[in-house]
Amino acid sequence: MMTRYLIPAREARKEIIVVKSRFIASLAPTFSVEEAKDFISRIKSEFPDANHHVPAYLIGFGNSVIAHCSDAGEPAGTAGRPALAVLQGSGLGDVAVVVTRYFGGTKLGTGGLVHVYGQAVKEVLKDLPRAEKVPTHTVRLVLPYPYFENVRRLVAENKGKILDENFAADVTVTALFSVELFDGFQKDLSELTRGIIRAEIIETRSDTIMPLSSFS
Numbered sequence: 001m002m003t004r005y006l007i008p009a010r011e012a013r014k015e016i017i018v019v020k021s022r023f024i025a026s027l028a029p030t031f032s033v034e035e036a037k038d039f040i041s042r043i044k045s046e047f048p049d050a051n052h053h054v055p056a057y058l059i060g061f062g063n064s065v066i067a068h069c070s071d072a073g074e075p076a077g078t079a080g081r082p083a084l085a086v087l088q089g090s091g092l093g094d095v096a097v098v099v100t101r102y103f104g105g106t107k108l109g110t111g112g113l114v115h116v117y118g119q120a121v122k123e124v125l126k127d128l129p130r131a132e133k134v135p136t137h138t139v140r141l142v143l144p145y146p147y148f149e150n151v152r153r154l155v156a157e158n159k160g161k162i163l164d165e166n167f168a169a170d171v172t173v174t175a176l177f178s179v180e181l182f183d184g185f186q187k188d189l190s191e192l193t194r195g196i197i198r199a200e201i202i203e204t205r206s207d208t209i210m211p212l213s214s215f216s
Contacts, residue, residue: 007095007132007133008029008095009131010129012027014124016120018104021101023117023120024101025123025124026097027124027128036057040053043100056097067084067088068084069083080117083118087121092125099120131209135204135205137176138203138204139201140172141198142172143171147197150192152173154188155173158188159178174202
């Protein structure tokens with residue numbers, strides 16, 4: 001069974017200013033090393049005149065994670081490692097961050113750099129919406145009109161999501177369910193319709209990205 005873990009729901013950015021140096025933390029969900037590298041390249045292109053672009057990323061989660069960081073020209077151990085450490089403590093997987101620095105003319109010292117690079121990543125994580133990679137079934141069911149409203153209620157009660165409704169001689173409903181919750185819906189549907197209607201699984205995915213407000 002696939003391990004469920006948190007990922008960023010979208011890209012995010014925060015900026016802090018310390019002794020006239022600007023630190024811009026850009027973060028994104030990335031699902032492969034190639035995606036992480038592409039994101040890092042995109043940020044470098046967006047801020048071509050910056051003094052440093054410090055990257056860190058985690059691909060996967062837990063025991064199967066790929067972790068990477070770089071000091072990107074800052075003194076060894078003062079930038080990439082602090083940024084990566086904050087990511088590792090965030091509980092997220094499949095995440096990349098780039099901290100872009102515009103030097104303000106005053107050196108911060110090694111201790112100062114360690115603190116600020118870690119703080120920049122903490123700031124971008126503060127209000128970041130989380131999502132989850134969830135194994136799902138997409139299902140279809142055909143039902144007479146008298147059952148329609150009750151079936152919609154059952155979908156909601158089992159934390160499913162209706163994707164499509166087609167109204168013809170009968171109603172055809174396409175819905176999305178977490179794999180672990182689908183059997184409960186199928187049981188409720190059977191009780192409601194006395195076994196007449198069953199949902200047909202038309203697709204199963206191991207990596208559907210769902211905001212935490214769904215399937216929780």
